[in-house]
Amino acid sequence: MSINRRKFDALVIGAGGGGLRAGLHLAREGVHTAVVSKVFPTRSHTVAAQGGINAALANMVPDNWHWHMFDTVKGSDYLGDQDAIEYMCKVAPKIVYELEHFGVPFSRTEKGKIYQRPFGGQSQNFGGDQAARTCAAADRTGHAMLHSLYQQNIAANTHFFDEYFAIDLLRDDDGHVTGALVIEIETGEPLVIEAKATLLATGGCGQMYKTNTNAHVNTGDGMAMALRAGIPLQDMEFFQFHPTGIAGRGLLLTEGCRGEGGYLVNKDGERFMERYAPNAKDLASRDVVSRAIYTEVKEGRGCGPDGDHVHLKLSHLGADVIMKRLPGIRDTCMTFLHKDPITDLIPIYPTAHYVMGGIPTNRAGEVVSVGKRKGTEAVVPGLYAAGECACVSVHGANRLGGNSLLDIVVFGRAAAENMIEYVRANPAHRDLPEKSLEQVEGRLARWEQTGEGPSVLDLRNELKTAMETYCGVYRDQETLATGIEKVAEIVERIKDVRLKDQSKVYNTSRIEALELENLADIAMATVTSAHARQESRGAHSRVDFPERDDANWMQHTLYLREGRKLAYKPVRTQPLTVESFPPKKRTY
Numbered sequence: 219m220s221i222n223r224r225k226f227d228a229l230v231i232g233a234g235g236g237g238l239r240a241g242l243h244l245a246r247e248g249v250h251t252a253v254v255s256k257v258f259p260t261r262s263h264t265v266a267a268q269g270g271i272n273a274a275l276a277n278m279v280p281d282n283w284h285w286h287m288f289d290t291v292k293g294s295d296y297l298g299d300q301d302a303i304e305y306m307c308k309v310a311p312k313i314v315y316e317l318e319h320f321g322v323p324f325s326r327t328e329k330g331k332i333y334q335r336p337f338g339g340q341s342q343n344f345g346g347d348q349a350a351r352t353c354a355a356a357d358r359t360g361h362a363m364l365h366s367l368y369q370q371n372i373a374a375n376t377h378f379f380d381e382y383f384a385i386d387l388l389r390d391d392d393g394h395v396t397g398a399l400v401i402e403i404e405t406g407e408p409l410v411i412e413a414k415a416t417l418l419a420t421g422g423c424g425q426m427y428k429t430n431t432n433a434h435v436n437t438g439d440g441m442a443m444a445l446r447a448g449i450p451l452q453d454m455e456f457f458q459f460h461p462t463g464i465a466g467r468g469l470l471l472t473e474g475c476r477g478e479g480g481y482l483v484n485k486d487g488e489r490f491m492e493r494y495a496p497n498a499k500d501l502a503s504r505d506v507v508s509r510a511i512y513t514e515v516k517e518g519r520g521c522g523p524d525g526d527h528v529h530l531k532l533s534h535l536g537a538d539v540i541m542k543r544l545p546g547i548r549d550t551c552m553t554f555l556h557k558d559p560i561t562d563l564i565p566i567y568p569t570a571h572y573v574m575g576g577i578p579t580n581r582a583g584e585v586v587s588v589g590k591r592k593g594t595e596a597v598v599p600g601l602y603a604a605g606e607c608a609c610v611s612v613h614g615a616n617r618l619g620g621n622s623l624l625d626i627v628v629f630g631r632a633a634a635e636n637m638i639e640y641v642r643a644n645p646a647h648r649d650l651p652e653k654s655l656e657q658v659e660g661r662l663a664r665w666e667q668t669g670e671g672p673s674v675l676d677l678r679n680e681l682k683t684a685m686e687t688y689c690g691v692y693r694d695q696e697t698l699a700t701g702i703e704k705v706a707e708i709v710e711r712i713k714d715v716r717l718k719d720q721s722k723v724y725n726t727s728r729i730e731a732l733e734l735e736n737l738a739d740i741a742m743a744t745v746t747s748a749h750a751r752q753e754s755r756g757a758h759s760r761v762d763f764p765e766r767d768d769a770n771w772m773q774h775t776l777y778l779r780e781g782r783k784l785a786y787k788p789v790r791t792q793p794l795t796v797e798s799f800p801p802k803k804r805t806y
């Protein structure tokens with residue numbers, strides 16, 4: 219097959235907040251940069267982020283980055299790497315002011331400062347009173363950020379490949395990543411993009427669960443590309459279930475609803491979070507609130523005819539607050555539920571939301587794989603990762619609300635900074651070996667013919683149901699073992715999946731088949747890692763191992779696709795300049 223080639227200094231795969239922040243820094247520094255996105259950039263999933271971005275600006279109540287760091291380490295259930303967390307929390311105010319200068323229209327206090335709302339797991343003075351650290355543009359913060367970053371990229375002459383789908387990474391014989399094979403979705407034409415440095419910023423993989431808050435395109439493509447390139451995925455067993463999805467539909471109602479003063483009630487009208495988290499109540503960390511909702515429903519205190527959800531109460535906030543601070547939430551409730559939060563209770567239930575694990579990186583955004591000798595690590599030359607697809611790891615076993623938008627811009631920028639250095643130190647493009655290209659082409663060629671088995675959609679739905687059933691909020695050895703069998707069986711059946719369409723042009727069914735392969739790889743990484751971790755920590759709740767086990771499990775999981783092998787590496791408990799926060803029992 220003869221394939222067109224384009225050469226750039228830097229290739230960024232993904233145009234969400236992480237990819238666009240990186241692309242902007244690269245382009246502004248004069249690095250010839252291509253950004254590839256399978257959807258138009260401003261349709262990337264970041265656009266859906268509602269509540270806000272964390273930074274200790276102290277605009278509402280006293281705050282500082284060290285308290286933010288403490289909350290993040292505690293929120294991570296002590297699995298987060300404290301050097302990366304210190305770096306992120308310290309640089310957060312500068313990053314938010316940068317966004318303000320790029321044009322993000324943050325909401326304002328009466329004095330004209332950036333408005334900040336309280337979010338779950340935030341405290342003043344290392345576990346004291348509730349903090350208010352989440353900088354918000356009403357309940358459309360991600361929308362505001364993504365559009366501002368896109369406009370700045372256009373001004374900086376970033377080259378966009380809109381609606382191009384990345385198939386796989388290209389590597390030379392020394393293991394350097396030299397770019398990627400992509401296809402133009404409209405024409406089906408493949409294209410090789412060669413680059414001296416490549417960044418994966420492809421976002422999350424929430425589509426592996428049946429009920430989720432994620433966009434249809436969040437299929438873990440970059441993570442699966444890394445797996446196929448022989449790179450492990452880290453901590454995939456930690457998947458966050460957000461407490462307030464609209465019951466049965468998954469659509470998210472931001473934690474900002476509770477930040478503004480909303481609260482949860484059961485069928486008796488009881489404010490039940492007071493029993494589970496006497497201090498933080500409804501603003502306890504997400505894993506804690508989600509488990510509390512499950513328990514209420516399981517013990518017969520759920521609402522509705524089937525007792526299968528609880529209620530979010532906002533009406534006491536009054537029409538003014540709801541219209542000013544939560545206008546998008548009101549729209550969502552009225553459109554999808556025909557309920558108005560100004561007067562009505564809103565039915566909610568936990569829903570799959572965010573992947574804490576991902577492609578392992580260091581603080582510089584460099585991808586860190588397993589080394590040749592057992593127990594060692596090695597940087598993959600020319601490859602970087604940032605955003606939800608990466609695991610740096612600042613979220614550990616549980617992410618705090620407002621810390622993802624921060625993570626994506628902090629580490630998108632940091633990765634770009636290091637890519638600039640790398641490109642300057644390595645001015646020539648490396649040769650692209652035909653062998654690497656042939657392998658990747660093989661994957662694409664496979665989908666030029668259809669199989670005779672189930673449709674892509676049916677098999678994707680089976681996978682999502684299997685993950686929800688066997689790898690949900692509560693887990694045990696037997697259920698997870700069944701989950702591994704089910705996912706393995708689905709992986710086999712993908713080979714014979716039936717495509718709707720045989721033509722090359724705008725063949726979305728071929729794209730969906732490629733996505734299904736990616737999702738299945740990620741699902742296998744998730745359920746295998748969850749099966750092995752015999753403790754409960756953060757979002758990983760094992761009913762057969764209900765306690766956290768620091769003696770044996772203060773370590774990161776690494777999952778390798780080849781042979782479905784697992785390895786482990788220690789948590790980096792040493793921060794950069796301050797003292798380490800030692801593990802303690804986590805109460806809110």
Ligand SMILES: Cc1cc2nc3c(=O)[nH]c(=O)nc-3n(C[C@H](O)[C@H](O)[C@H](O)COP(=O)(O)OP(=O)(O)OC[C@H]3O[C@@H](n4cnc5c(N)ncnc54)[C@H](O)[C@@H]3O)c2cc1C
Nearest residue numbers: 232233234235236256263264269270384421605606622623
């Ligand atoms: C409903 C909702 C609300 C949220 N609210 C908040 C919040 O208030 N605060 C907060 O901190 N976090 C929030 N989050 C989490 C946060 O929004 C995400 O973690 C974050 O936006 C992810 O950004 P990203 O740049 O990593 O990826 P994304 O924004 O998902 O972008 C991924 C990009 O990769 C591209 N891509 C993927 N695969 C391919 C491929 N194969 N080829 C080419 N391109 C590809 C896509 O086209 C897209 O451009 C929320 C999440 C959800 C679901």
